[in-house]
Amino acid sequence: MDNRRWISWLILNLVVASDKVSAIFVDEPLLYDTFPPDFIWASATSAHQIEGAWNVDGKGPSIWDTYTSQPGIVAEGATGQTACNSYYFYQKDVDALKSLNVSHYRFSISWPRVLPNGIGQVNQPGIDYYKNLIAALKVANIQPMVTLYHWDLPQALEDMGGWLNASVADWFEEYARLCFTQFGDDVKIWVTLNEPWITAWQGPKYGPGTYTYQAGHNLILAHAKAYRLYESTFKASQQGKVGIALNVNWFFPGSDLIADKDAAERALQFMGGWFANPIFGSGDYPSIMKLKIGEKSAQQGFNQSRLQENTAEQKPWQKLLVPGSADFLGINHYTSSLTVNQPSNINDVSYESDQDLYSYYDPSWYGSGSPWLKITPFGLRNLLGWLRDKFNNPEMIITENGCSDTAGNLDDMLRIYYYKHYINNVLKAIKTDGVKVSGYTAWSLMDNFEWRAGYNEKFGLFNVDFSSPELPRTAKASARYIAQIIHDNGFRSDQPCNNYPISK
Ligand SMILES: *[C@@H]1O[C@H](CO)[C@@H](O)[C@H](O)[C@H]1NC(C)=O
Numbered sequence: 001m002d003n004r005r006w007i008s009w010l011i012l013n014l015v016v017a018s019d020k021v022s023a024i025f026v027d028e029p030l031l032y033d034t035f036p037p038d039f040i041w042a043s044a045t046s047a048h049q050i051e052g053a054w055n056v057d058g059k060g061p062s063i064w065d066t067y068t069s070q071p072g073i074v075a076e077g078a079t080g081q082t083a084c085n086s087y088y089f090y091q092k093d094v095d096a097l098k099s100l101n102v103s104h105y106r107f108s109i110s111w112p113r114v115l116p117n118g119i120g121q122v123n124q125p126g127i128d129y130y131k132n133l134i135a136a137l138k139v140a141n142i143q144p145m146v147t148l149y150h151w152d153l154p155q156a157l158e159d160m161g162g163w164l165n166a167s168v169a170d171w172f173e174e175y176a177r178l179c180f181t182q183f184g185d186d187v188k189i190w191v192t193l194n195e196p197w198i199t200a201w202q203g204p205k206y207g208p209g210t211y212t213y214q215a216g217h218n219l220i221l222a223h224a225k226a227y228r229l230y231e232s233t234f235k236a237s238q239q240g241k242v243g244i245a246l247n248v249n250w251f252f253p254g255s256d257l258i259a260d261k262d263a264a265e266r267a268l269q270f271m272g273g274w275f276a277n278p279i280f281g282s283g284d285y286p287s288i289m290k291l292k293i294g295e296k297s298a299q300q301g302f303n304q305s306r307l308q309e310n311t312a313e314q315k316p317w318q319k320l321l322v323p324g325s326a327d328f329l330g331i332n333h334y335t336s337s338l339t340v341n342q343p344s345n346i347n348d349v350s351y352e353s354d355q356d357l358y359s360y361y362d363p364s365w366y367g368s369g370s371p372w373l374k375i376t377p378f379g380l381r382n383l384l385g386w387l388r389d390k391f392n393n394p395e396m397i398i399t400e401n402g403c404s405d406t407a408g409n410l411d412d413m414l415r416i417y418y419y420k421h422y423i424n425n426v427l428k429a430i431k432t433d434g435v436k437v438s439g440y441t442a443w444s445l446m447d448n449f450e451w452r453a454g455y456n457e458k459f460g461l462f463n464v465d466f467s468s469p470e471l472p473r474t475a476k477a478s479a480r481y482i483a484q485i486i487h488d489n490g491f492r493s494d495q496p497c498n499n500y501p502i503s504k
């Protein structure tokens, strides 16, 4: 056991012994009440995770097509080359959505399917695919909620520096213009970027601690340019909304020490505030990020902060573009952790080390099929309250929330437990805490290509039989449970699954 692990082991045991944080998840009482009228109920997927058809009808390769073609990267050599084959089987997806009675379907457009080189030549079959999907949704009375960028950057743009090239915001604006022009008459909710935190931090080449912030900077600019384009050119006629989907965990302090409470707040600011504060807050990065990264950069011998300097010419976006560049805040939320203060090694130049903290899970929390996902429903309510307070109670849509297992079984009682308690915490946030949440999106509609985890981590409300060429989608018990909540627009005390975690 190295030092860090020993210290965290010690703290963990102290926390467990004091039994402070873990107890709140046990038998949390449900609120029986309804969501506001016109509440958005949705389920979600993303292009690379479901479409397949990776190299047909003129589609260009994305960075994920390239990435998964290298051996040893993805579990069991899995790829998204076929996935759920939704490029051909999209009607099956629409049928599944219809049986849930959702009002909206959140899906993403594959940038290289409509612009094979990222910019320039348009691929008409790609446009037609999304037009056909939107038409099928219309027949089913389901509204599209469309993500422009869910991680599948055209490889041609990656070859020119990708998110590190300052031109990327202009490339993204061109792509957004195409999508608004082609689909905007039917799409009234747009999400520019899905989880820019992942792109900036976990994008394969964006380490160690400079490129991460540079990519983050360009992502914010790209988002803002797309928003302003919609605002100036499309909004008057199309009457839609444009937001961004940020993934934010909740961080419980690991103890009552002030230093640990500060560490938990710092973790929230580094994860959520990084993108939310420029767009929904002061227009600049959170002050704790500027302070920490500035101090460390100086100690590490950089002649300026690795986070962009706060000068007018380096931040033209501060005044013009970025503040207020969203009609709603999309939140992707899955899990929580415990966080303690822990100064990091100054020689370690990285986003993680900049935070001077250590996060871990309470072993009493339920797990899932994903090592990073522990079931902590109350964390979502805390997070929504935190966002309300920090960003002046913006309109929020839960753009993702869900749970994995590795079995894909139809009697998925763990997922029912998860949805029941997380959705109920959203209800409490709205009814009790006055948070403005206008929609909820279950991730995911069906089992699909879960990035580096391949097909092992299954998040679906519908099981997909990947051994059959027809890839049939079959409702799990959780699909019926969600359909019930949607039907009731909330929680009824006489609905058996609300009172017993295990389906009949
Ligand atoms: C960045 O993009 C421009 C085109 O906008 C290109 O000329 C330049 O070579 C790119 N930079 C890198 C490092 O590839």
Ligand SMILES: *[C@@H]1O[C@H](CO)[C@@H](O)[C@H](O)[C@H]1NC(C)=O
Pocket: 303, 304
């Ligand atoms: C800062 O360092 C970079 C190299 O890391 C150098 O090119 C630049 O001139 C330096 N700027 C100042 C103001 O010293």
Ligand SMILES: *[C@@H]1O[C@H](CO)[C@@H](O)[C@H](O)[C@H]1NC(C)=O
Pocket: 101, 486, 487
């Ligand atoms: C679907 O939802 C609508 C309201 O949005 C409701 O009137 C209808 O009964 C629901 N259908 C089913 C099958 O639950």
